[in-house]
Amino acid sequence: MLRAVMCTLMVVAVVCAAMAGDLEDFSEDTRVFRIDPSITVKKAHFHNRYGIDLTGDLYLPKDFDASKKYSGIAVAGPFGAVKEQVSGLYAQEMAKAGFVAMAFDPSFNGESGGAVRNLPSPEINTEDFSAAIDFLSVQEFIDPERVGIIGVCGWGGIGLNAAAADTRIKASVISTMYDLSRVSRSGYFDSADSADVRYSTKTAINAQRVKDYKNGTFARAGGVVDPLPEDAPQFVKDYYAYYKTPRGYHKNSVNSNEGWNLTAMITMFNMPMLTFAEEIRSAVLIVHGEKAHSRYMGEETFKRLKGDNKELLIVPGASHCDLYDNMEAIPFAKIVSFFTEYLK
Numbered sequence: 001m002l003r004a005v006m007c008t009l010m011v012v013a014v015v016c017a018a019m020a021g022d023l024e025d026f027s028e029d030t031r032v033f034r035i036d037p038s039i040t041v042k043k044a045h046f047h048n049r050y051g052i053d054l055t056g057d058l059y060l061p062k063d064f065d066a067s068k069k070y071s072g073i074a075v076a077g078p079f080g081a082v083k084e085q086v087s088g089l090y091a092q093e094m095a096k097a098g099f100v101a102m103a104f105d106p107s108f109n110g111e112s113g114g115a116v117r118n119l120p121s122p123e124i125n126t127e128d129f130s131a132a133i134d135f136l137s138v139q140e141f142i143d144p145e146r147v148g149i150i151g152v153c154g155w156g157g158i159g160l161n162a163a164a165a166d167t168r169i170k171a172s173v174i175s176t177m178y179d180l181s182r183v184s185r186s187g188y189f190d191s192a193d194s195a196d197v198r199y200s201t202k203t204a205i206n207a208q209r210v211k212d213y214k215n216g217t218f219a220r221a222g223g224v225v226d227p228l229p230e231d232a233p234q235f236v237k238d239y240y241a242y243y244k245t246p247r248g249y250h251k252n253s254v255n256s257n258e259g260w261n262l263t264a265m266i267t268m269f270n271m272p273m274l275t276f277a278e279e280i281r282s283a284v285l286i287v288h289g290e291k292a293h294s295r296y297m298g299e300e301t302f303k304r305l306k307g308d309n310k311e312l313l314i315v316p317g318a319s320h321c322d323l324y325d326n327m328e329a330i331p332f333a334k335i336v337s338f339f340t341e342y343l344k
Helices: 002-020 086-096 122-137 154-165 180-186 195-215 234-243 262-270 295-304 332-342
Strands: 022-025 040-047 053-060 070-076 100-105 142-152 171-175 283-289 310-315
Touching: 040 122, 053 086, 053 122, 070 086, 070 122, 070 154, 086 100, 086 142, 086 332, 100 122, 122 142, 122 154, 122 262, 142 154, 142 332, 154 171, 154 180, 154 283, 154 295, 171 332, 180 262, 195 262, 283 295, 283 332, 295 310
Parallel strands: 070 100, 070 142, 142 171, 171 283, 283 310
Antiparallel strands: 022 040, 040 053, 053 100
16 A cells, blocks of 8 residues: 555656756856846756657746746747747846746757757647646746747747637737748748649649658758848848847757758648637737838738737837847837736
């Protein structure tokens, strides 16, 4: 009997430890933004429901007290970035405002797991946000009824997709948003919204699958073009100015380096996100720059949202990438007041 009880307690202890995830001291610091030394950062390890191990940087407020209950915020993005870049900056600012915030690397990216690297997945990456909510919700110093998310760029659309499914997310800030499903299957401004164009693309991707299988490798595509063509659109130049220069370059970033797994694009065709955006009951703030090439995606998504707890904020004069790290453009005061109102 005693042995059975001891075994049961050991199993419970192991399960609880797995549920809570692991926190460890922050060691090698490769963050690309200005660091605030008053904010303590811990390395967080957790997993999603597919068993993929994820890694995040947990930002704790100044004078953090583990006996108190804080609001928690999970942060990810942009698409092709890692937690040492934009999401870490957003998380640090949230911690400065008194929230516990975790910037994390999605599956197959950065320090997170997944055998195939540089792989995007609308389903798994949406799940990654919910896995981050799992982790935050079981921390003793976080009130699970006061948890929100920040999604930037491509992870803005993915984050909003998570909010449509995960009712534990009480408030979402979606910054300089991309709808990756839409732009992948239809092109920018829906300029390639054609069954024939999609068929041609799918044919090429499926031919590439055969080549990849034979070669035992994965061809890359996307990421930030390098060298930069002289006739590149301004938004491509803006991406280059962030990802390919000391301003934002990081060794783990897909956009700073070799690009995405080419064949993964086809999943965006068949698995459209934001199907149930109209059913999101929790609070949502969508932020876009006035001059952002992606602005139409956020504005048109906002029109689908229902309820008096939804807001759209257009930042005058700002471009898409200004909302990555331009401290004068990112409306952090508004973001903080939004979370203060809805995570109370």
